[in-house]
Amino acid sequence: MDILILLTVFQMVSLVGSYEFICPSQAHWNLRAKSMCKPTTNYTCLFDINLQINVYRDRCYRPSIVGPGYKYVFQPNLNRAACSDNRYQPFIFETVGYSDCTFQKSLCNSLGQETYENGDTTVDRKCICNTERGYTFVMNSTNQCYCNPSTEDCSCYLGINPYNKTIELKGRVQCSFWLYIFTISIKQNNGGVFL
Numbered sequence: 001m002d003i004l005i006l007l008t009v010f011q012m013v014s015l016v017g018s019y020e021f022i023c024p025s026q027a028h029w030n031l032r033a034k035s036m037c038k039p040t041t042n043y044t045c046l047f048d049i050n051l052q053i054n055v056y057r058d059r060c061y062r063p064s065i066v067g068p069g070y071k072y073v074f075q076p077n078l079n080r081a082a083c084s085d086n087r088y089q090p091f092i093f094e095t096v097g098y099s100d101c102t103f104q105k106s107l108c109n110s111l112g113q114e115t116y117e118n119g120d121t122t123v124d125r126k127c128i129c130n131t132e133r134g135y136t137f138v139m140n141s142t143n144q145c146y147c148n149p150s151t152e153d154c155s156c157y158l159g160i161n162p163y164n165k166t167i168e169l170k171g172r173v174q175c176s177f178w179l180y181i182f183t184i185s186i187k188q189n190n191g192g193v194f195l
């Protein structure tokens with residue numbers, strides 16, 4: 001019986017110990033900043049990759065900015081780090097009010113969708129409809145090769161049979177056509193200049 005109680009207490013303690021600190025939301029950021037730092041713009045809450053256990057941590061530092069695609073982390077002092085694979089930062093990152101790259105990348109996983117390219121840490125993922133299974137974009141995509149989910153509606157629908165072939169060809173052929181032209185022109189350039 002005693003052992004059982006001891007175990008329960010131990011479990012509770014370890015649960016408390018593993019509680020992860022989360023940076024305050026935008027609404028609570030100023031409250032915490034006011035209670036901790038002077039001036040409040042010194043309040044900095046970032047991922048701490050110096051510790052073995054990766055956690056967010058807040059302290060008074062000084063306001064800092066870094067260019068698109070990057071954020072800051074504590075390591076142990078402020079250090080530039082690229083956004084993680086599933087996030088992106090298209091504009092300057094600032095420590096005042098932010099702890100991570102601003103946007104989460106779209107998943108390209110709704111019905112009929114596939115990833116066209118993941119892109120770097122400054123842009124959203126690009127989606128394409130699975131044309132081989134008869135899917136096509138609901139909206140006319142500005143670019144025939146892919147769709148940008150942060151600026152366009154990238155939903156796909158299952159094409160109706162008579163247009164199946166046409167739809168199927170439209171996207172891929174145009175893409176491979178430009179790729180073909182591109183490859184040819186590179187080959188010609190190399191041929192002319194280097195050989």
Ligand SMILES: *[C@@H]1O[C@H](CO)[C@@H](O)[C@H](O)[C@H]1NC(C)=O
Nearest residue numbers: 038039041042060061062063
């Ligand atoms: C807070 O910011 C000021 C400048 O805004 C700076 O001089 C000061 O050192 C900062 N304090 C800390 C603890 O970093």
Ligand SMILES: *[C@@H]1O[C@H](CO)[C@@H](O)[C@H](O)[C@H]1NC(C)=O
Nearest residue numbers: 136137138139140141142153
């Ligand atoms: C797509 O574009 C074509 C020509 O640009 C137009 O005729 C068609 O109505 C458009 N479809 C949609 C759903 O916007």
Ligand SMILES: *[C@@H]1O[C@H](CO)[C@@H](O)[C@H](O)[C@H]1NC(C)=O
Nearest residue numbers: 132133134158159160161164
């Ligand atoms: C479109 O054609 C593919 C094979 O080319 C087929 O598997 C698919 O079911 C067709 N889609 C529709 C909606 O007919």
